[in-house]
Amino acid sequence: MLIVDKEGILIRYNVKMEKSMTPEDAAAELYPKDELNRAIAEAIFEGEEDDVIDGLKAAIAAGKDPISLIDDSLMVGMKVVTELYDQGVIFLPNVMMSADAMLEGIEFCKAEAGSSPKPKGKVVVHVAEGDVHDIGKSIVAALLRANGYEVVDLGRDVPVDEVIACVKKESPMMLTGTALMTTTMFAFKEVNDRLLEAGIRMPFQCGGGAVNQDFVSTYELGVYGEEAADAPKMADAILAGKSLAELKATFHKH
Numbered sequence: 001m002l003i004v005d006k007e008g009i010l011i012r013y014n015v016k017m018e019k020s021m022t023p024e025d026a027a028a029e030l031y032p033k034d035e036l037n038r039a040i041a042e043a044i045f046e047g048e049e050d051d052v053i054d055g056l057k058a059a060i061a062a063g064k065d066p067i068s069l070i071d072d073s074l075m076v077g078m079k080v081v082t083e084l085y086d087q088g089v090i091f092l093p094n095v096m097m098s099a100d101a102m103l104e105g106i107e108f109c110k111a112e113a114g115s116s117p118k119p120k121g122k123v124v125v126h127v128a129e130g131d132v133h134d135i136g137k138s139i140v141a142a143l144l145r146a147n148g149y150e151v152v153d154l155g156r157d158v159p160v161d162e163v164i165a166c167v168k169k170e171s172p173m174m175l176t177g178t179a180l181m182t183t184t185m186f187a188f189k190e191v192n193d194r195l196l197e198a199g200i201r202m203p204f205q206c207g208g209g210a211v212n213q214d215f216v217s218t219y220e221l222g223v224y225g226e227e228a229a230d231a232p233k234m235a236d237a238i239l240a241g242k243s244l245a246e247l248k249a250t251f252h253k254h
Contacts, residue, residue, distance in 0.1 A: 044077025047097025099142035
């Protein structure tokens with residue numbers, strides 16, 4: 001006797017459908033409805049800088065405000081990219097190409113308007129002292145910029161003294177650090193201690209291949225970011241008034 005498991009068939013069917021869906025298909029459902037904004041958002045997703053500028057020119061010619069296009073099309077397109085990256089649908093090269101296209105678009109809009117949009121906040125990013133692997137930091141910086149934050153990028157192999165001096169000078173809302181090697185991640189503990197000595201209590205988001213939650217939890221200001229996409233989410237949470245304890249409760253797995 002043949003027993004038909006309808007639920008099992010449906011589950012298998014849905015899995016097959018999901019696997020056959022292309023990144024373009026997934027993105028199509030997230031684009032804005034407005035035709036001009038949609039064309040720009042699609043160009044951002046595809047990482048086509050020339051198409052982004054052409055789309056912006058067409059939208060401005062149609063009467064759209066250059067600064068409003070940053071939020072209504074450029075940011076929307078980048079949000080599609082970050083959401084699909086977060087879901088594992090697209091990967092690092094896509095994110096970097098889209099971020100470059102978005103930044104080109106922002107510069108064009110600023111030039112057309114003769115003014116700049118006010119950033120949501122300032123974040124300092126760096127790679128731990130002794131570590132030259134900066135791909136994670138670059139992703140974090142790109143995603144933060146894509147979400148409207150001003151980024152002070154200190155680069156790779158940054159001495160602790162330089163990190164502290166920059167935080168004192170820039171007064172950011174958050175500091176991020178990445179480390180790929182276990183021998184370098186201990187610089188984060190020194191950064192934490194030096195910030196506390198200076199009376200600076202601010203979220204210090206740490207991540208990277210060598211870093212894990214258990215380590216970050218050993219120092220007071222540390223908040224673990226498992227994925228690069230956590231950085232803008234943390235910044236948004238800080239803007240929403242979340243405390244350091246609440247950030248840890250939200251982003252740390254228990």
